[in-house]
Amino acid sequence: MSALQKAIRRGEADLATRAAATLLRADPAKLWRRLAGIVVEDIGLADLECVKLVMAATAGKNFRREFGGEHRVAILVVARMCEAKRCRAADDLFISVSYHHELKALRGDIARETLTEHLSRVEGRGALLGASLAALHVSGTRWNGQVAGAAINPKALFAAMRSAGIDYDIVVLGEQGWKRTREALPILLPLVSRARPAGVLPVADDEFPPVIIARNGVPTYWLDGFSYEGKAALARFLRRNTTSNAGFASMLPLSAVPRFCMARSSVLRADWFGDGSSGPAQ
Structure with missing residues (x-):
């Protein structure tokens, strides 16, 4: 699920649709429930037509059957979400x-x-x-x-x-x-x-660090602080002698818990927007 949301957030349709297809095979109900959550969290007011599409697609199996079935609807919806402007x-x-x-x-x-x-x-x-x-x-x-x-x-x-x-x-x-x-x-x-402000808000592409592909063929950016692998990676990072850790230590108590939360939050916010807006767009 992490790869699905991160790929949608970055507008990477190939990875997003592959992740959706994998989750559809493993747990269809979880896929549709998660898409309904992602579209509100990451797209929201910036593209209400996309939100309407996802809510329609998640209405039930009968609706999806009328439009080509589970797999076809999932791929079409996820691809549309990747194209949408985003507002958190x-x-x-x-x-x-x-x-x-x-x-x-x-x-x-x-x-x-x-x-x-x-x-x-x-x-x-x-x-x-x-x-x-x-x-x-x-x-x-x-x-x-x-x-x-x-x-x-x-x-x-x-x-x-x-x-x-x-x-x-x-x-x-x-x-x-x-x-x-x-x-x-x-x-x-x-x-x-x-x-929501009136008018049209500016939209700009963010510059991301180079994408690193893991051995399983999936970009490592899906390993956030909410995945088991991401938690382990952040824990290892916090044990290293780095400028970031020195900054966390100067602002937070000795306990590792708040430092971990700050590190996780920092990674999340660095990954928020690809081709997205800084606020609601009309």
Whole structure:
């Protein structure tokens, strides 16, 4: 799955389609669920037509059968995702509301609010960060701020988004994405659209280091900090005497855990964009 997402992110259709075909043979349900997550995480507001395509393709086997079957639809969809412009605004918002130190008090306050108060924040078009935290609580999706036993109502949440005047189609896509994945980012996609700038944003190609092909024929960039091999590689790197490690040591305590998290985050952000935008594009 890591190779699939990294290849889509870099626009490398050959590797992405090969990875999709491999996952389709091994676990078809996992492939369709993962594509629904990737399109929200990596493409999102930059190409809503692509999001619509993926949500349609992941609707069920009957739909895919009408358009040529599992393999044909998977290859067509993944190739289209590789061509799409990319926007990670929903993921940026999720990371901010989940971990930003200046939002610690806000996270605590909203966690203690009632279901009615949460829905009011969403429907009232209040501050984006507060509304996003409230939406995560109402949805019941699993995340680090989830409150055990709290009242949830996903149906009422999406109704509140519509009542708030958020674009109907984007709310539908968010709801479909949430039903497919039960992840946090589809919940935030409609909300982050409220902050979408008008006009056309500049798009530029990033320069990447040379691609190194591993012995198994797969580029080594798929070995991120969320794969077993990537974790092992980062652990070995952190034991070396390097400038990066000296910087991590100056900013973080002796514990290896936060240093590992920073190293993993640094690698992820270096790999975010290929032919992508720095924000939502219209």
